[in-house]
Amino acid sequence: MDHTSPTYMLANLTHLHSEQLLQGLNLLRQHHELCDIILRVGDVKIHAHKVVLASVSPYFKAMFTGNLSEKENSEVEFQCIDETALQAIVEYAYTGTVFISQDTVESLLPAANLLQIKLVLKECCAFLESQLDPGNCIGISRFAETYGCRDLYLAATKYICQNFEAVCQTEEFFELTHADLDEIVSNDCLNVATEETVFYALESWIKYDVQERQKYLARLLNSVRLPLLSVK
Known part of the structure; x- marks a missing residue:
């Protein structure tokens, strides 16, 4: 063995690992596997994982880690958020992408503002400025x-x-x-x-x-x- 060669290697797979992790979590969500929270808007139920939502939203983090009753609940009802906007926010949490259009921005921006998701809020504002x-x-x-x-x-x-x-x-x-x-x-x-x-x-x-x-x-x-x- 050539003793001048390194005897170890630190493989930086951060990007691939992050992508694989998000894809895996999203598949779990889509199949309602290991989900521990249901977000309900009217008759619509959105399955998710508390840890994923809390990682992108200070609002959800406070809800799931504070002294609010929702901390122990497996279902939370929203009355002041549009159903399509909440679904888009959850999709963003798992994929890092969000669809913004003239038809969606007026409900998406208030939802992102309420849930304190700054990146989505920023993109909504940039879209409106372009319009x-x-x-x-x-x-x-x-x-x-x-x-x-x-x-x-x-x-x-x-x-x-x-x-x-x-x-x-x-x-x-x-x-x-x-x-x-x-x-x-x-x-x-x-x-x-x-x-x-x-x-x-x-x-x-x-x-x-x-x-x-x-x-x-x-x-x-x-x-x-x-x-x-x-x-x-």
Whole structure:
């Protein structure tokens, strides 16, 4: 034997081992083998393993290791999570992949937020940011604010300001509250060719429900740089 050769080897099989482990656990889940928890949404039952769920979700970890009654239960009912979203979250826990689309993101993001699954939440926000257009940016901004997605909220707000001339023609614009509208038109980053654009946008918003909104006219006009308006 050549005594200059190493007498041992540490084989780094981390990637293959991780993949094999996940595949094995997922097969066990799919065949309902060694599962110790059932997540129920309505009539739908989702079998899983507590240790897998707890490893990806601080919410589940607290549920299964804390002093909550669910710690000893073999079945937990969810009433505030969409069934399809919860199934997608469980799939993610076992596969590391999650399907996000315009049809699923509005239920998936709140579920990921509640269950504190940051990677899925981040991907949902990135997807919504990629979908921004004049007709949905206000709605996405509100959605982001509701669930505390600050980066998405800032991106949506920036989009609104940069594309204000198109945004103010959309249905979402006319559904803004006076406070939200005031915040937008007073933003220093508002991108408009002339101040008339802002003035006519405010006028259109008020006319949309003149009885209710005319009382906000004076306050909103404070955000218009009146000296820059053309005299007509």
